[in-house]
Amino acid sequence: MTLTVHTFIYDENCQSHLLDDAEDGSDMAGTEACRTTLWGSEAARALGARFLPELATGNLHVEPEDVDDFLEECELLHRNAARLAGGGGDRRDYVVARLANITAAALRARAVGGGVLVW
Secondary structure (H helix, E strand, O other), X not given: OXXXXXXXXXXXXXXXXXXXOOOOOOOEEEEOOHHHHHHOOHHHHHOOOOOHHHHHXXXXXXXXXXXXXXXXXXXXXXXXXXXXXXXXXXXXXHHHHHHHHHHHHHHHHHHXXXXXXXX
């Protein structure tokens, strides 16, 4: 199984609705194993990540008011992609590509006043 990233908005009844996904497959956030081996890893936590490590124990809901902080975390992890990847070049490219997808969803969320779901 794979993790996917989506943008959601709330309607007037506070019900969440997923927006249309990008058609190019850019909704991929990693394999299921990435919940613990990447996003919930000790390396991510040591860098100060607080949102993505939630994936180690469940799905991640980033509320609209937290999207800017989430984007800062994505940038922090991007700057440290080699450390997250354990130094492997191919793995670094994988981390960067998944972070690009997650960041793009967060930017879409910010543009519409929505949030981010990774599951």
